[in-house]
Amino acid sequence: MSLIKVLNEGYVRLVDHMGSDLTVVNAARVSYAKESLELSDRDIKLIKFLSREGHTSPFRHAITQFEVYAPLMVARQWWKYVVGSAHYEGTGDSLDAWNESSRRYITEEPAFYFPEAGEWRSKPENSKQGSGAIIEWELGEKYSRELIDYTELGISKYEAALADGICAEQARLFLPAYGMYVRWYWTASVQSIAHFLKQRLEHDAQKEIQDYAKAILELIRPLFPVSLEQLMSEVVKD
CATH class of the missing domain: 3.30.1360.170 (Gyrase A; domain 2)
Known part of the structure; x- marks a missing residue:
């Protein structure tokens, strides 16, 4: 493998x-x-x-x-x-x-990581970093949907900028970064x-x-x- x-x-x-x-x-x-x-x-x-x-x-x-x-x-x-x-x-x-x-x-189609509804974690109780237990599914579903919508908005603005002739190195500013x-x-x-x-x-x-x-x-x-x-x-x- x-x-x-x-x-x-x-x-x-x-x-x-x-x-x-x-x-x-x-x-x-x-x-x-x-x-x-x-x-x-x-x-x-x-x-x-x-x-x-x-x-x-x-x-x-x-x-x-x-x-x-x-x-x-x-x-x-x-x-x-x-x-x-x-x-x-x-x-x-x-x-x-x-x-x-x-x-x-490169201007290949961007791909993004989206946590599933059951993968969102709570903040830790006794630390300033890291994560805690999995949050309830309904709240996770809400934030999965919001992250997808937010990312799709960024992609559409990125593609529009490219179509208008903006250089790739600046158009990428519209892409949500951390999940890409x-x-x-x-x-x-x-x-x-x-x-x-x-x-x-x-x-x-x-x-x-x-x-x-x-x-x-x-x-x-x-x-x-x-x-x-x-x-x-x-x-x-x-």
């Missing part, structure tokens, strides 16, 4: 990858001019040691590339992991790259992906990005099973 659907129109697609658990091992063993040809129990112990002791540079030689299609509210949370990609003390760049489609150049799907390529090291997953699989992470994190985990887990388990064991074992 290389593509997993998420949030109605959204998806995560595994585009490419470089390396394996053996890549991590050999990146570490090169210090002693050694190389393993097959992953052994001794190599697994080395991966455990590297993770436990914080020797993370070997994990940055294993790379994975994804295509993601997600609402803008998810994309902007995700983007923080690229802006702050040197997020480990003393380890430098963690090899993240991000390239996103732009409505300065955007598409990007994310290339990152296994270390960086594990960092993302550890935070976005937590119970208090926004549900929508949790859904995408679960898809990323399902796609990357078979590629680097030992490294991923050691870098984020308390999450992977759940």
